[in-house]
Amino acid sequence: GESVGLHLPTLSVQEGDNSIINCAYSNSASDYFIWYKQESGKGPQFIIDIRSNMDKRQGQRVTVLLNKTVKHLSLQIAATQPGDSAVYFCAERPGYSTLTFGKGTMLLVSP
Amino acid sequence: DVKVTQSSRYLVKRTGEKVFLECVQDMDHENMFWYRQDPGLGLRLIYFSYDVKMKEKGDIPEGYSVSREKKERFSLILESASTNQTSMYLCASSLDTGGAQYFGPGTRLTVL
Incomplete structure (x- = not known):
């Protein structure tokens, strides 16, 4: 079957570089955001989340930045590794509702 | 760690067959969801359940039904599979309803 990565924007980086993946969200009422990673043939995996009362949150090798003014979310991955190759997509919670998901960006890491 | 399991990784069915997809979670979560994922279309919500025996239609419920008889188990049913349900x-x-969702490994269904 077709890969979920087809038709997606792609970011290609070298191993060891820092990666920045961007997401424009749609609803100004959204108060909670999540980044997911999906490797080929697997289900999406939770990476990191952030609430709208914050503009930055750090995890292990990952940082999420939130700019509510322009409705923009980014995921920064430090020292990118081949194992980071996957589709990354953001999710937003528009108020008292379930999550809505972006279509994603494929990250390709070359050794 | 949250563990969500799905009954099959790959499934091949014929047009018109009734198909059952099973999902089990072990974290006592109230909410369970079924999505389909197609290239270029992202995740689309079919149905979700916020409690035992309770269900809500998502964005694309046509051709599907669900069952939640126990808190840990949520089943997706294709009453009469069609080729456009290959996904x-x-x-x-x-x-929580709007909280972080934890996913299973997925079932790749092919309807011939």
Whole structure:
């Protein structure tokens, strides 16, 4: 079957570089955001989340930045590794509702 | 760690067959979800359940039904499978309705 990565924007980086993946969200009422990673043939995996009362949150090798003014979310991955190759997509919670998901960006890491 | 399991990784069925996809979560989550994922279309919500025996239609419920008889188990039913239901099906669970969702490994269904 077709890969979920087809038709997606792609970011290609070298191993060891820092990666920045961007997401424009749609609803100004959204108060909670999540980044997911999906490797080929697997289900999406939770990476990191952030609430709208914050503009930055750090995890292990990952940082999420939130700019509510322009409705923009980014995921920064430090020292990118081949194992980071996957589709990354953001999710937003528009108020008292379930999550809505972006279509994603494929990250390709070359050794 | 949250664990969500799905009954099959790959499934091949014929047009008109009744298909059952099972999902089980072990974290006592109230909410469970079924999505389909197709290239270029992202995740689309089929149905979700916020409690035992309770269900809500998602964005694309046509041709599907669901069952939640126990808190840990959420089933997706294709009453009469059609070729346009060939897809990757993902189950997820969450503690809160709008909270972080945790996904299973997916079932790639092919309808011939």
